[in-house]
Amino acid sequence: MCTAAVYRTKDTYFGRTLDYEFSYGDEVTITPRNYPLKFRHIGAIEKNYAILGMAHVVGDYPLYYDAINEKGLGMAGLNFVGNAVYQELSNEKKNVAQYEFILWILRQCATVQEAKDCLVQMQLVGTPFHESLPTAQLHWMIADTKDCIVVECMADGLHVYDNPAEVLTNNPPFPQQMFLLNQYMHLSPRQPENHFSDKLDLQAYSRGMGALGLPGDLSSSSRFARVAFTRLHSISDDSESGSVSQFFHILGSVDQQRGCCEVTEGKYEITLYTSCCNLNRGIYYYTTYENHRISAVDMHKENLDAAGLIRYTPVTGEQIYRQN
Numbered sequence: 001m002c003t004a005a006v007y008r009t010k011d012t013y014f015g016r017t018l019d020y021e022f023s024y025g026d027e028v029t030i031t032p033r034n035y036p037l038k039f040r041h042i043g044a045i046e047k048n049y050a051i052l053g054m055a056h057v058v059g060d061y062p063l064y065y066d067a068i069n070e071k072g073l074g075m076a077g078l079n080f081v082g083n084a085v086y087q088e089l090s091n092e093k094k095n096v097a098q099y100e101f102i103l104w105i106l107r108q109c110a111t112v113q114e115a116k117d118c119l120v121q122m123q124l125v126g127t128p129f130h131e132s133l134p135t136a137q138l139h140w141m142i143a144d145t146k147d148c149i150v151v152e153c154m155a156d157g158l159h160v161y162d163n164p165a166e167v168l169t170n171n172p173p174f175p176q177q178m179f180l181l182n183q184y185m186h187l188s189p190r191q192p193e194n195h196f197s198d199k200l201d202l203q204a205y206s207r208g209m210g211a212l213g214l215p216g217d218l219s220s221s222s223r224f225a226r227v228a229f230t231r232l233h234s235i236s237d238d239s240e241s242g243s244v245s246q247f248f249h250i251l252g253s254v255d256q257q258r259g260c261c262e263v264t265e266g267k268y269e270i271t272l273y274t275s276c277c278n279l280n281r282g283i284y285y286y287t288t289y290e291n292h293r294i295s296a297v298d299m300h301k302e303n304l305d306a307a308g309l310i311r312y313t314p315v316t317g318e319q320i321y322r323q324n
């Protein structure tokens with residue numbers, strides 16, 4: 001499972017949790033502007049914005065899970081197993097392979113609107129990167145400092161949805177996730193009043209009872225409702241540290257602890273990492289399952305015209321500040 005979210009204060013923050021039972025081996029990776037990248041079916045493209053995100057690097061190729069570009073556009077891929085159906089190669093549109101989709105959008109689009117214009121010209125095909133890395137079944141959230149959309153490629157075609165909740169998890173498809181929120185419209189951060197019956201003297205015996213009924217389990221529809229509620233009611237100051245801190249609390253509401261989600265006998269899905277990108281400033285913050293201290297990579301501290309990929313191994317292992 002995975003969850004993605006946007007949080008807006010003075011700047012816009014975009015990030016995700018990556019939940020899985022093992023890591024592919026990922027690195028915080030900067031793809032500089034001039035880095036030569038060939039798209040499988042369409043060759044090179046003209047514009048080449050620098051990109052920063054989490055990627056599994058194979059040889060010299062960055063396979064991004066989530067990333068941002070220097071213009072402030074962010075994009076994340078999340079599992080969409082059983083629903084993602086990619087399209088057949090055809091000459092009518094530009095054929096973009098699923099594994100290069102994030103690169104294709106972030107290399108050339110500065111805004112969600114530009115991404116929408118690109119999406120009209122393309123189709124998403126299932127060509128695998130390599131036979132040892134089979135096609136991943138994904139859907140994507142894309143956001144900038146104003147807007148947020150979801151892209152889902154299904155048996156009936158490529159869908160692009162405006163996403164006013166500004167969150168995404170896994171199944172079911174996005175329109176159903178949004179529909180299911182109707183069930184929770186009575187929830188509130190305020191204390192409830194007794195609508196049950198005026199014949200009974202019911203009392204709010206605890207704080208937090210306004211959101212009683214918000215689902216607490218790890219299923220993707222429950223995480224969707226929980227993170228949407230948390231995000232939509234989130235309050236912080238608009239400083240960088242206040243906003244980043246609040247962002248990690250938002251995704252902390254859907255954190256997966258080892259042991260609570262068994263995927264096969266003895267194998268458990270956990271939140272391998274949580275990311276939070278400042279879209280305005282080009283900074284990638286992250287924590288890992290074993291390291292709660294926030295680490296950061298700032299793209300503007302690197303030479304974005306460098307020749308090669310710039311790669312950082314994620315920091316793991318708890319860093320405990322001992323006060324005595």
Ligand SMILES: C[C@H](CCC(=O)NCCS(=O)(=O)O)[C@H]1CC[C@H]2[C@@H]3CC[C@@H]4C[C@H](O)CC[C@]4(C)[C@H]3C[C@H](O)[C@]12C
Binds near residue numbers: 064128133137170
């Ligand atoms: C496993 C992750 C999703 C986690 C998730 O959502 N777990 C919920 C399970 S459940 O849906 O709730 O049951 C996804 C998210 C992004 C993916 C990579 C995208 C690039 C590349 C594409 C290639 O084609 C295949 C290899 C490749 C490195 C991919 C590996 C893997 O697939 C990644 C990491």
